[in-house]
Each structure stands twice: as C-alpha cells, then as structure tokens.
Amino acid sequence: MRLSELRQKRIFLRPSHMNVTTLPTGRHCRQVSEVLNRVGDKWSMQVIVVLRDQPRRFNDLRRQVNGISQQMLTRTLKVLERDGLVERTVRTTSPPQVDYALTPFGHSLSEPVRELAIWALANLDTLYDNRLRYDANNEANDDTNQA
Amino acid sequence: MRLSELRQKRIFLRPSHMNVTTLPTGRHCRQVSEVLNRVGDKWSMQVIVVLRDQPRRFNDLRRQVNGISQQMLTRTLKVLERDGLVERTVRTTSPPQVDYALTPFGHSLSEPVRELAIWALANLDTLYDNRLRYDANNEANDDTNQA
DNA sequence: CAGCATCCTGACTGATACTG
DNA sequence: CAGTATCAGTCAGGATGCTG
Numbered sequence: 001m002r003l004s005e006l007r008q009k010r011i012f013l014r015p016s017h018m019n020v021t022t023l024p025t026g027r028h029c030r031q032v033s034e035v036l037n038r039v040g041d042k043w044s045m046q047v048i049v050v051l052r053d054q055p056r057r058f059n060d061l062r063r064q065v066n067g068i069s070q071q072m073l074t075r076t077l078k079v080l081e082r083d084g085l086v087e088r089t090v091r092t093t094s095p096p097q098v099d100y101a102l103t104p105f106g107h108s109l110s111e112p113v114r115e116l117a118i119w120a121l122a123n124l125d126t127l128y129d130n131r132l133r134y135d136a137n138n139e140a141n142d143d144t145n146q147a
Numbered sequence: 148m149r150l151s152e153l154r155q156k157r158i159f160l161r162p163s164h165m166n167v168t169t170l171p172t173g174r175h176c177r178q179v180s181e182v183l184n185r186v187g188d189k190w191s192m193q194v195i196v197v198l199r200d201q202p203r204r205f206n207d208l209r210r211q212v213n214g215i216s217q218q219m220l221t222r223t224l225k226v227l228e229r230d231g232l233v234e235r236t237v238r239t240t241s242p243p244q245v246d247y248a249l250t251p252f253g254h255s256l257s258e259p260v261r262e263l264a265i266w267a268l269a270n271l272d273t274l275y276d277n278r279l280r281y282d283a284n285n286e287a288n289d290d291t292n293q294a
Numbered sequence: 295c296a297g298c299a300t301c302c303t304g305a306c307t308g309a310t311a312c313t314g
Numbered sequence: 315c316a317g318t319a320t321c322a323g324t325c326a327g328g329a330t331g332c333t334g
Contacts, residue, residue, distance in 0.1 A: 028264070029193040032260075032264040033189065040186070040187020045183055050176075058297085071297085071328075072326085072327060075327090084274065084277030096296060098296060116179065116182065117175070119258075123252070127231065134231070188306080204315085218319095221316080242315045243316060243317085
C-alpha cells in the first residue's frame with residue numbers, strides 16, 4: 001500500500017454546502033491542491049479517461065494506457081477505488097477476471113477534468129512556444145554574459 | 148535550473164485547431180497529463196490563485212502561499228514565467244523589488260482550474276468519506292483474515 | 295490473468311548558508 | 315529584498331521475479 005501514504009485517514013475538511021461563487025483562495029487551495037495532486041499524477045487521469053468510454057479488464061486497461069507499468073496500474077486503480085472513483089468487480093472464472101469501471105462519482109470528476117483537457121489541447125502549443133521563447137532569450141543572455 | 152529537467156525544448160505537439168468536442172482519449176491524454184503535471188504540483192496552483200487576485204512581490208507572495216519555502220517559490224515562479232503564465236517585473240530600486248503578475252495566458256488557465264476547484268470543494272468530503280469506508284472495510288477484512 | 299513483494303533510480307522538496 | 319548554491323530526505327515510478 002502506501003503510495004503517498006494513502007493518509008488523511010482522519011481528516012475532515014469543511015462541509016461542501018459552502019458558497020462557491022469565486023475561485024477559492026487561501027486555505028481552500030489546499031483542498032484543491034489535494035484533488036489536483038490526486039488526479040494530477042502521471043496515470044490517474046489517463047485511467048479515468050479510458051474508463052470513461054467503457055469498463056475494462058486489467059490487461060485491457062493496461063494496453064489502453066500507453067506506457068504504464070503493471071505495478072503502477074495496480075496502485076493507481078487501488079487508489080482510485082479507495083477514493084470511490086472506480087469500482088472493481090471480480091469474476092471468479094477459471095482464469096480470474098477483474099473488471100474496472102468508473103463510478104458516478106468518478107464520472108462527475110471527469111467533467112471538470114474535461115474542461116482542463118480542452119484547455120490543454122487548445123493551449124499546450126502556446127505553452128511550448130512560450131518555453132522555447134523563454135529558453136531562447138535565456139541562452140542569448142547567457143551568450144552575452146559569457147562574451 | 149532543472150526542475151523536472153525543464154525539458155521538452157524541441158517538442159511540437161499537434162496544432163490546436165483540432166476538433167475538441169469529446170473528452171480526448173489515447174495520446175491526447177499525454178498532453179492533458181502534461182498540463183496536469185504542470186499545474187498539479189504542490190505549489191503552482193496556489194501561486195496562480197493568489198496572483199489571480201492581484202500582482203504581488205516576492206515575499207508578499209511567500210506570505211500568502213502558506214508553507215512554501217523560499218526556494219520552491221523561486222523555482223515555481225521561474226517555471227510559471229517560462230511557460231508564459233506569470234510575468235516578472237523587476238524594479239531597480241534601492242532594495243531590489245520584483246513584482247509577479249498573472250499574464251492573460253495565466254488567467255485563461257485559471258478558469259478551467261476554477262472548475263476543478265469547485266468540484267474539489269464540493270466533493271472532497273465525499274472523497275475522504277470514501278477513503279474512510281474503504282479503509283474500514285479493509286481493516287475489517289484483515290481482522291477476519293487474521294481470525 | 296491479475297496482482298504482490300523487492301530493489302533501485304531519480305525527481306521533488308525542505309533546510310541552511312551565502313550573494314548583490 | 316530577492317534570490318542562488320548545496321546538502322539531504324522522502325517518495326513516485328520502473329524493472330524484475332513470484333503467487334494463485
């Protein structure tokens with residue numbers, strides 16, 4: 001187990017029926033950061049997105065999520081299951097068979113993630129351009145500094 | 148420098164003028180993951196949110212972002228600046244003074260992040276409840292297994 | 295097929311000391 | 315004030331081998 005300790009066992013944050021009309025600031029950020037760290041890791045998002053289409057078995061899932069190791073898929077799925085985002089169904093057939101599917105809770109998360117995904121697809125090239133420009137300027141400055 | 152290598156110097160992904168009507172799948176995930184990893188680290192989000200209110204100076208910013216070390220604030224700001232999300236303005240006064248502000252690009256990112264933030268605030272308690280229930284079941288199973 | 299246990303590398307992060 | 319440099323600890327993640 002572990003994986004980021006899997007902690008926060010006893011932590012209850014403020015109730016959800018609060019006003020959320022503006023972008024949260026201050027201590028709210030920690031809660032948002034929590035979710036971002038949760039879904040922002042290397043694999044969770046991809047697993048969620050793949051499962052959004054349809055339930056899948058373990059190795060099927062593994063083939064869909066390109067580059068994931070067997071261990072990390074196991075870990076990721078376990079955490080997602082712990083958080084109630086993914087449901088695990090074991091069929092006791094001759095070769096054991098396990099199905100993974102998004103829960104309604106998981107689907108609800110996939111919506112705001114979708115918003116971010118749209119931003120990403122629309123602006124990632126701009127972001128890379130910015131990096132190139134920044135690096136170009138930096139190298140130029142380095143050159144002039146060395147000259 | 149470095150910080151996740153600060154690489155991807157030569158990477159050009161597919162153009163942004165693609166159809167984005169459904170939740171992206173497959174290889175698109177990598178791009179989304181890229182953004183999530185970008186904004187999903189421990190501090191970037193909080194810095195963006197704090198700067199969303201108003202521009203701030205270095206130590207002012209540091210006081211707003213609770214718990215961040217001076218080094219990590221420096222690093223985070225540098226990466227955000229590199230990505231064109233934050234603008235750095237140096238005033239050559241007697242004690243040097245540096246202002247940080249969100250660029251329009253940064254503001255555009257803060258919108259989808261806001262969607263996720265709203266989800267987080269509304270559902271984080273559910274998520275923790277799910278964890279508690281999962282852990283409770285697990286411990287119960289452990290007990291029965293040991294008995 | 296599905297999953298656990300172990301070892302190992304590297305990235306993130308903090309703490310501390312030092313510079314212009 | 316606004317950083318840079320260095321040391322050190324923790325942890326995500328990959329690779330491999332083994333179980334039921």
